[in-house]
Amino acid sequence: MLELMESTPLEGKAVADIGTGSGILAIAAARLGARSVVARDLDPAVMPEIQENCRLNAVPPEVVTAEVGDLLKDFRHRVDLVVANILLEPLLTMLPHLREALLPGGRAIFSGMVQKERERFLEALREHRFDVQEERSRGEWWGVAVAPEAGSEPSGA
Template sequence: MNWIEISLLVNGELAEAVAEVLSRHIPQGVAIEPALDEKQAPCFDRQWVRAYIPISPETPHIRHKIEQDLWHLSQIQPLPEPQFRELEDQDWTEAWKAHYRPLPIGRRLLVLPSWYEPKAGADRLPVWIDPGMAFGTGTHPTTRLCLEAMEQVLRPGSAVADLGCGSGILSIAALRLGARHVLALDIDPAAVQATRENARRNHIEKGLTIELGGLETLLTRHPQPQPGVDLLLANILAKTLIDLLERGLAMAIRPAGHAILSGILAEQAEAVNQAAEAAHLRLQEMLGQKDWRTFVYIKEKLPGQAEAA
């Protein structure tokens, strides 16, 4: 069987939107990987989005639908024309893998596809996430900023909650960085399944609880007045974050614990900060890349409350 490779080189902030369009028509998976600069280092501002379609009588129809959906997306944000090329059966698997290199993130983490093994003596902590996985692979600014922030605030032995876990990349990284336990939650069954698959891929057998659920599940697992988690992770959308904060998200965090909130555009930052402040979360640090913002908050200690251990 021969295959058609579809590829687009896009602005890094558009990569996941393009991948979502392709994934509607290509169940085999869509891959996102950073372009390389002149020194062959990852350049996250420009990213390749690639997918592969087996050639069949349906291929022309699928290609037409993809082109149509990409055109609609281009009316919101300009896109390059997709590139199409045919690959023979023996070439496509290697073509899928050949483009990907490990992605160092922050000071300690290394995101790798499943077929890579870290070099002997490597001093970074491996997180295996296939580039074709949906829900977050480390290439989007919001995910990378979360990982960088987590390196700074996560203390060994911490209890962590990952709300909207997606691929599970943040949960897995938290355990690599020394978390005692992570509760990974998502309201999308496909994301829950992706997190379970990635946990197996990373040989995680304990310390991770994966459940279908959202804020209500989180608050059930950490009811007041019990202390709550030491670190809350939520890489979602600003509107959803504000809604969650207004509905009691901060109650899941123990006093003096931290929250890392991401998925926020620069123009949404003030509204998120106002909602966080109203929930007794004090801004500790802001990380940014282009239009994206990630905030690190500390839960204010109210009179009579014990601090995080």
């Protein structure tokens, strides 16, 4: 995931880390230059941990906003990049809502899947009209960067 994030210019961009857990990807996005990051998780108990981890990593509190929410359901932000390092089933649940969360020219990076889930996720990406831009694997783990197909990008904010 970090390799895919590092290959994405984040300076001055808006990012959402969905299923953030401890906030590690939100912190990485901030350290890579993102101007704002929404760190979203279903579990309200992780919110103080995210804030503490940001403090420990010298990420200003105004850069990362911790938010309780169910994946992209009722997500009220538009961002340049969505990142999610979660299991296949929640990722599949997110795809119908992804385009609405992305600004024009935006992309998403997904990881947390194993190689044997690759084809199923690629098929779901095709069904929802997302193009694969880059893939990475490490051992059995697999991640992918995607963007809306040409002509299916979100409209301007």
